[in-house]
Amino acid sequence: MNRRAVWAMASKDMRAIGANLQVLLPMLVVPLVLGVLMPGGLVWALLRFGESSGELEEFMRVLERVPVGSLTGALASFTDPSARAAFLLANYLLAPFFLLIPLMASSTISADSFAGEKERGTLESLLFSPVRVGELFLAKVLAAFLPATALTWGTFLLTTLTVNAVAWPWMGRVFFPTPNWLPLLLLVIPLLSLATVFLTVFVSARVSTFQAAYQLGGVLVLPVLVLVVGNMTGLLFLSTPVIAAIGVGLAVVDLLMLLALRRYLDRAQLFESQVG
């Protein structure tokens, strides 16, 4: 393993993210909307207008039916219905959005990984150098995985600050996050990012333009969208066992993809995909 070369390639790519608007823009806008504006706005609206809204009763009846599991104890400490609703919204309904952020970030960055090098004519320069294709793949994976995970964790920190700050006048204490976020943040999100990166880097290596890789990568967002909608409608629940199961499933998927990728690491094939 040529660590110096791998890190040179990965850090070169990570620095380039800042210079590439079509990569940078969604990476800034999506976390801002999903992680700050939306949670902050919803929590504020619930606490500010919740009392006067008859629809809250309906909303709460839906929420009470979901198996909140580890949240039950904490939930019981809130007496005010709008505070209960805000607590559930923040700690329960936000979870799927934190799957969307790493998915979006890692697919956008890794769509550019090989396709971007091809478009700029630099892939050939890389392939002329004494770097193994496996090392090149590893660098591309790191260059998407590290920023995507950091961005998600960073957004989570912002969400925590926003939600608690907005709710402070009503709650008077820190109510977000609860411990059930831990397996999501530390297990599911990195593994999901990794799966997305593997798949999109592979797509990017096969197609010749960023746009093509980006669109194909977009197909990946669909299953997670299903999870989001499913969770919203109470069909599927991102309770801790479900999250753990998703984590194990993702770990298996990651491993299988890694094994499959190894078979496709061919320099000549990678080079010829430049024209095709």
Next chain:
Amino acid sequence: MLPAAADGRAAPGRLAATVAPTVITAKGVSKRFGAKQAIDGLSLSVAEGEVVGLLGPNGSGKTTMVRMFNGLLRPDAGGVTVGGLDPLERGDDVRRATGVLTETARFYRHMTALQNLRFFADLYGVTEPERPRRLLEEVGLGDDMHRQVGTYSTGMRKRLGFAKALLHDPRVLFLDEPTSGLDPDGTRDVLTEIRRLNEARGTTILVCSHLLPQLETVCHRYLFIDSGRLIEQGTLAELKARYQRTVLLEVDTDLAPEGTALHGHAFTVTEREGRRLLTFRLEERAQVPGLLRSIVGTADVYGARVVEQGLEELYFAIRQERLS
């Protein structure tokens, strides 16, 4: 057979040539891209310490061969070796030993020249930290090394590409059009450097170029390819012996013969700096003294010389004869 340098002397880099092993070989290589047969049963070899010119028109397969020698393309048939190694099997060992300059392998536009070279120094495992900076100064980019490559002219990029090819002090150099886009100064610098690397370090160099008169001063030997096939090869002397059918004799004289031939030799008249020059086309060198004697007998002669026919004339003669 020991290929000599263009001026007839054996280059120092070739001193061990009688026992020099072949460094670059291709045996019966074929490669097809879609409907186009890019390489068609091509075989060639380059010995250690040789500077060999690979000549042919656009699309004749020169760049394809450079890519194949570095393991970027897999031949459909046949095989290549560099330093005795198959670039598909031992690619990184091959690539550690080769420096490559091609028109299509680019640099990162948003990075400066120095950042680009430092990046490639990491990839090639260059241990000397100051080497990127020093090479940039050597190729004349010292004042521009902190500028983004996106702002560079074609010539500056070529100089940068040359510096990149030399980063890891390779034993074998593949230079694809190393002087196209360069101004006369840049061209002279590159040609001087090619000679220096070969003579001082014994670097084996395969040069692809269209600029034939330039190659004449650096190559020991030439390979002519067309449509992916080797059509001829040899030193300049060998090629002249095979293809130079006529001798051109330029005579500065008062003689003003009628017609288009004198003593059976066709001639043309040109004016240069107020002098009339007669250029005779002779079948062989042995006819030169006789013709001169007959002219000197009838008119004043101020000078006479046999016009050297270069690679460019040979190139067309070879293509005409081999492809017709």
